[in-house]
Amino acid sequence: MHVVVYLPLLASAALGASGPYLSRRMPPATAVRLLAVGAFVVALATGFTLSVVAFLLLARLPWLARVGHWSAAALQAADPLPALVGPALGIGVVVLAGMAVRGAVQGGRDLWAAQAACRHLRGDAAGLVVVDDARAEAFAVPGITGRVVVSTAMLRALPAPERRVLLAHEASHLRHRHYLYVLAVELAAAANPLLRPLASAIRAGVERWADEDAAALVGDRRVAARALARAGLARAAHRVTPQPPGPLDGLAAVALGVAGSPIITRVQALLAPPPGRRRLLALAVASIVVCAVMASLEVRHDTETAFEHAQTDYHATR
Amino acid sequence: MPLERAARRDRGGLEAEVVAVLAAGDRPLTPAEVQAELGGALAYTTVMTTLARLADKGVLERERSGRAYAYRLVGDASVLTARRMRRLLEAGSDRAGVLARFVAELGPEDGRLLAALLEQPPDPDTPE
Numbered sequence: 001m002h003v004v005v006y007l008p009l010l011a012s013a014a015l016g017a018s019g020p021y022l023s024r025r026m027p028p029a030t031a032v033r034l035l036a037v038g039a040f041v042v043a044l045a046t047g048f049t050l051s052v053v054a055f056l057l058l059a060r061l062p063w064l065a066r067v068g069h070w071s072a073a074a075l076q077a078a079d080p081l082p083a084l085v086g087p088a089l090g091i092g093v094v095v096l097a098g099m100a101v102r103g104a105v106q107g108g109r110d111l112w113a114a115q116a117a118c119r120h121l122r123g124d125a126a127g128l129v130v131v132d133d134a135r136a137e138a139f140a141v142p143g144i145t146g147r148v149v150v151s152t153a154m155l156r157a158l159p160a161p162e163r164r165v166l167l168a169h170e171a172s173h174l175r176h177r178h179y180l181y182v183l184a185v186e187l188a189a190a191a192n193p194l195l196r197p198l199a200s201a202i203r204a205g206v207e208r209w210a211d212e213d214a215a216a217l218v219g220d221r222r223v224a225a226r227a228l229a230r231a232g233l234a235r236a237a238h239r240v241t242p243q244p245p246g247p248l249d250g251l252a253a254v255a256l257g258v259a260g261s262p263i264i265t266r267v268q269a270l271l272a273p274p275p276g277r278r279r280l281l282a283l284a285v286a287s288i289v290v291c292a293v294m295a296s297l298e299v300r301h302d303t304e305t306a307f308e309h310a311q312t313d314y315h316a317t318r
Numbered sequence: 319m320p321l322e323r324a325a326r327r328d329r330g331g332l333e334a335e336v337v338a339v340l341a342a343g344d345r346p347l348t349p350a351e352v353q354a355e356l357g358g359a360l361a362y363t364t365v366m367t368t369l370a371r372l373a374d375k376g377v378l379e380r381e382r383s384g385r386a387y388a389y390r391l392v393g394d395a396s397v398l399t400a401r402r403m404r405r406l407l408e409a410g411s412d413r414a415g416v417l418a419r420f421v422a423e424l425g426p427e428d429g430r431l432l433a434a435l436l437e438q439p440p441d442p443d444t445p446e
Contacts (some may be wrong), residue, residue: 110416126330130341130391131403138420141406148334149403149445154420155342160355163338166420171331173418182416206418217331229432232421236429261425267435 004302005053007295011288012194015042019198022285026278028208029176034282036181036188038289039198043188045296047100050093052303053079057086059307078306099279107183111142114179118143127174128167130155136234138166144199146174157234160304162227165214166246169227172213175204178206204262211266212274225270232263327360329368336368337377337391346381347387 023031043055056075058064060083065072076083118141121129131137141147149172155163173179181248185202189195215224269275327335339355340347347355353365369389372378380387405415424432 044441107416114416117402120402126334128334128337130337133403137403137407139407142416142418149406150338150341151403158342160335160339160357163342164335167331167334167338169420170418171334178418180414204434210418226436228421229435232424232432233429233436235421236424245347261428262422263424264431267432308373 004295004298005048005049008039008042008049008292009194011042011292011295012046012192014288015039015285016194016197019195020201022281023205025275026060026064026281027275028205029155029302030277030282032178032202032209034206034285035198036185036202039188039195039202039287040184041289042292043100043192045292046192046194047093047096049090049296049299050096053081054086054093056303056306057081057083058090059310060086065310065314069237069314070310071317072310074310075306078302078309096191096193103187103190106308107186111179111183114141115143117141118145118147121147121149126200133293136231136237138231140170140173142174142177142179146173153232154234157237158227158230159217161220161223162230164218165224166228166231168214168217169210172210173206176209176213181206194315204265207262207266208269211270215270215274221270221274225267228263228270230266241301332360332364332368333372336365336372340378340389343390346383347392348383348386348388350386352389399442 016033019035019039023035025031056079059068059070060072062072065075121141127145127147128245129149131149131151134153135151136154136157138150138154139146141149148167150166150170154166158166163180164301175275181202182199185199211224211228214227215221218224277318335356336352339352343355349362349366349369352369353360355363356365369378369380369387373380373389377392378389379392380389382388
């Protein structure tokens with residue numbers, strides 16, 4: 001096991017580097033599902049592989065070899081990496097596992113807080129909570145039932161069809177449990193920094209997913225785009241006074257992709273036709289994930305064999 | 319096609335829309351007004367049934383307005399709810415990104431671009 005050990009790392013790097021690109025090209029629902037689950041599995045495979053390799057290296061320490069009844073020399077022959085890498089790798093694995101646990105605790109606490117908030121927020125109808133507030137706000141609170149909180153200022157800022165877009169968008173977040181994908185990828189990124197770029201890609205992806213759902217429900221992508229624009233301006237209204245549009249701005253500037261901020265990207269995507277299915281890209285992601293899993297299983301098998309030999313050697317020399 | 323799409327409302331979605339319409343208005347609305355505001359292919363009876371159901375649940379109150387009833391949202395401890403909303407948003411309780419906002423903060427140029435988009439006619443191909 002030489003090259004195989006590096007495959008999960010390679011898969012992480014590939015997924016992390018290509019994730020943001022892939023999530024923009026594929027339909028958001030596919031991209032989010034595939035990349036979040038893929039990142040989670042690859043993070044597990046990488047963590048497992050690194051732990052096994054670290055243990056294999058540490059097992060060469062003479063006292064540990066005596067305790068475990070295996071031959072340190074035989075293990076060294078099986079894996080020629082310098083023994084010093086062992087402790088460094090071991091510390092690395094422990095630190096990363098710690099980060100993942102911290103992330104899990106934090107995520108769990110946030111979900112718990114959200115669930116508690118849901119219990120206190122009376123849902124008027126279908127989980128909608130209207131808040132009498134001059135700030136234009138709208139957000140979804142996940143929970144067993146989930147709530148959509150919208151302020152009166154936001155409702156007044158939007159005409160009825162765009163209000164429908166907003167409600168459909170937030171309902172999509174809750175119905176598809178988008179926070180679980182965000183949490184999964186946050187955990188994966190905490191345990192494996194190579195996957196970090198995927199976290200923001202998934203966050204953007206779930207917004208696009210909900211946008212597409214809302215656009216499909218109202219049956220008009222332009223109405224959905226206008227809802228986003230109006231809600232964005234309404235939210236900003238109490239902070240900065242919106243400037244009048246200049247002569248060179250306009251739909252063309254938005255459609256051509258002059259700016260790359262999150263809301264402009266979402267509006268652009270809604271003004272463009274819905275993304276195609278991109279089966280090949282999905283297949284590529286799936287194969288990267290499968291590669292990482294196969295490699296980690298191979299490492300497990302090789303390590304088992306190495307230990308079996310080392311134990312046979314140990315008993316033979318006694 | 320648009321009519322077909324407009325009919326794709328499930329009961330929960332329609333209830334939420336009706337509540338949103340009444341919350342956005344500053345006075346009680348009659349079923350006909352709610353229907354006009356919601357637009358599309360919604361039948362008057364569907365709107366009326368939904369309003370009655372929400373009134374039964376205690377979400378809406380009704381009062382006589384000429385020959386029909388007018389509906390409005392039941393005022394609750396909304397000050398408390400508003401405070402709770404602000405606490406949710408500001409407590410920094412959202413490190414893991416659990417709360418999903420409809421729109422994020424705007425960048426410096428975004429306001430101009432979005433305002434420009436809204437200046438455009440809603441649908442240049444088929445003017446309404």
